[in-house]
Amino acid sequence: MSDFDYDLFVIGAGSGGTRAARVAAAHGARVAVAEEYRVGGTCVIRGCVPKKLLVYGAHFAEDLKDARRFGWQVPSECEFDWKCLQQNVLAEVDRINTAYTTTIENSGAEIILQRATVSGPNEVTLADGTKKTAAKILIAVGAHPAVPECPGHEHGITSNEAFHLDAIPKRILIAGAGYIANEFAGIFHQLGAHVILMNRTKEILRGYDLQIRDRLLQISMMKGLEFRFDATFEGIEKQEDGCLKVSMSGHEPVTVDLVMFATGRRPNTDGLGLESAGVELDDKGAVVVDEDNRSTCASIYAVGDVTNRIQLTPIAIREGQAFADTHFGGKPTKVDYDCVPSAVFSHPPLAGVGMTETEARQKLGSVKVYSSDFRPMKNVLANRDERALYKMVCDGETDRVVGIHMIGPDVPEIIQAAAVAVKAGLTKAQFDATVALHPTMAEELVLLK
Structure with a gap:
């Protein structure tokens, strides 16, 4: 039995901290998670989940208008109730918050609903003054929106x-x-x-x-x-x-x-006490870590947005998993940051994976670019003059697909499957050899010229 209160103390119950805590606990570690606000972190409470639900709600403005071209007798003036959407979104946030809490508790980890700060290489201090010790401390406190300094x-x-x-x-x-x-x-x-x-x-x-x-x-x-x-x-x-x-x-x-x-967003390291343990921060306040998520203090680690590597929820989850498997599961694991897909849920959305055309020309020299600039079938019948654009960037020497970039309806859903192909190093010829699924927008990926 360790002389410490816990084998692992996690500060922050967002996506990365939650994954690390429950996996470490599943491996048999004694784990505590401190969270000063709500379990779930940025993504669940005030980020991607509620934002995506608002995106869905906002899309109905165009969908209702387009519906008339498809034969639906929609009133010319549709009333929108912001409070209804808002309340339903926040209720869903509450549901997921509860689910995250239950997941942590069921894993055997302890949840401490207080702010925790680092007070030494193996010690944290809770808001009520209680001190806890741990063999390892994981910083997973995320980031916050930056506000420019200007009058007003x-x-x-x-x-x-x-x-x-x-x-x-x-x-x-x-x-x-x-x-x-x-x-x-x-x-x-x-x-x-x-x-x-x-x-x-x-x-x-x-x-x-x-x-x-x-x-x-x-x-x-x-x-x-x-x-x-x-x-x-x-x-x-x-x-x-x-x-x-x-x-x-x-x-x-x-x-x-x-x-x-x-x-932009800034890591939540202000006032966290990391200097008391000799943890190095970069010029943006992010925790500097190595490929095993270890900081400059041997017992303190960090994952997720607080490290300012790639600020994406799935990355934080993978980092948390890798940390727990490496240090508590006997399965050394490193996160591969190559070919990470991303999307912007704009109107219309865009998405991409791999190198952009500019990056490929700088790194590879010889590049071939294939594209399709088209009006989606739904937009045609809706009489909406809005075109989609798909691009495939290939290594000019090997024909390997090194990047795919898209804008148009549903492209975030399409890019996830396309990212598998880019990650696997498939060639343009292999895309061409795949039979198109017609009529879809995604078929353009195997018909690019």
């Missing part, structure tokens, strides 16, 4: 608060151009708000394929979203009527009802 920034909200609004604003300015900004831009637009996206550079969705993100920009502008590029905040001033006057560099001021910051 306190008048804005982040994605955390977006799920709890009393009503949909008539006019909203969203600062940022990453996936969170573009997803909420689509949601608010479809639910009736006039949306202005403001970004400090000329690019949206940096890191995604250039043609794909350009297509999203074109479609977004066609839908009526406005963009302010090369713009930085100069100030946000609250008016007597409650509206917000936003001043920015390079553009005229705009007046809106709500400002939302979607300008």
